[in-house]
Amino acid sequence: MRVNVTVNGVAHSVDHVWALESLLDFLRERVGLRGTKNACEQGECGSCSVYVDGVLVCSCLVAAVQVEGRSVVTVEGLDSGGGMHPVQQAFLDAGAVQCGFCTPGMVVAAHCLLADNPDPDDLTVREELSGNLCRCTGYQKILDAVHLAAERTGAAP
Amino acid sequence: MLRPSSWRGAMLLRSQYPDASPICGGTDLMVDINFGRARPATLLDLTSVEDIDSWELIDDGRTVRIGAGMSYTRIIDELSGLCPALAQAARTIGSPQIRNRGTVAGNLATASPAGDSHPVLLACWAQVEAESVRGLRLIDIDDFFVGPKRSALEPDELIRAVRVPAATGPQQFAKVGPRNAMVIATVSFALNLDTATPRVGTGIGSAGPTPLRARAAEQMLQDSLDDRWDAPGSVDEDVGRQFGALVAEAASPIDDVRGSAEYRRHALAVLGRRCLSWALQDLGEGEVAA
Ligand SMILES: Cc1cc2nc3c(=O)[nH]c(=O)nc-3n(C[C@H](O)[C@H](O)[C@H](O)COP(=O)(O)OP(=O)(O)OC[C@H]3O[C@@H](n4cnc5c(N)ncnc54)[C@H](O)[C@@H]3O)c2cc1C
Ligand code: FES
């Protein structure tokens, strides 16, 4: 079947989509955006986090056919200029990336968190990122990165 | 792909395509599909159906009718005053990503004994709107769960909404699990002090083949509150212990990876006592939902 969807502002019309295909597979294999990662396919790790119509979701738990006519934003589309979003830069600068597998999902979830709450305390960050697992960093650098991004984006109105 | 935009259309498609699986948030179904445990011929996507992703007051404002498509996130944001225990339970579900998609209707249709909305719906005497081309029926929550992962829904029926009486007094929900986020309950418990009737409602999760009601505990507490609903300070401490013990007795837990039967009974006694003391405190402070 065909799915028509806007991904990172670009309209796509994709044929031969499997009826039960996940949005995660659709993004990676059909649209060719491999930033969104597949680590568990059961909603536990958050590495597949994307926005659907502005709402943060696990793309492994959304059927591709459910995004017909909707708008998806992936980690590749956070910066509308195609460059580095301040949240991405903060992850780099804070050393919040080790193997990097959790990073795209973590960055999208942190982006969402800061959009709702520009100056979150630690507890809020922990709660809002509770759906994103990292096996490497121990999370402290990730917390640092979120606070750094908050500082930078708060400073530039 | 079946993608109705109206409720009528959804029901027609449900009866025409019995092999299609309804999907809303996908947070249960997609896991089964991704792991090859479910292979429906196609999906009946309910996320484009108009008017099912919101709530309204019915019955002269006494009942909240929650549409099948309303996410946990919106329940938390919009209903923590009218349905405090349901909002409390919703806060404990999964993660932000899961709460943004998951629905009470999906939780009900899955009918897991561990579904976190279930103890609350029992404690509140909720009703499930089940509808098919044959018509609409209201299923009392006590008749809804018929076995592990089995509900009273007929194969051609869809859940249209859940009717939850608005809180008239304190409500509590508590859940035990190994972590603060992303946990399937080891046990859970909900308590509802309905000061209008007045009566006591309870619900137990993850401690039996289905979610359960602790009838003897409800009766005991009701008797001891009797004419003291407005002066709960005079309820003696023993009542809390007895209540917890009766909650634990109502359960029929098993040993599994999440906990032993013995631990579950113990934890339920603690949760029962704790929820009661919180609720009595709220009652004493006159903290009744708007
Ligand atoms: C990582 C993770 C964590 C989770 N944590 C929790 C938790 O803490 N507590 C908890 O209770 N659950 C939890 N869940 C399970 C799940 O999120 C809930 O059961 C949720 O309520 C399901 O709702 P949904 O809309 O996503 O259902 P879906 O997956 O869309 O559907 C579930 C089932 O219900 C059927 N269905 C859906 N809508 C309807 C309808 N309107 N009428 C008839 N049938 C329908 C579908 O056909 C399917 O069989 C978790 C799941 C994941 C992946
Ligand atoms: S791959 Fe989707 S949550 Fe892990």
Ligand code: FES
């Ligand atoms: S950096 Fe390796 S999983 Fe997070």
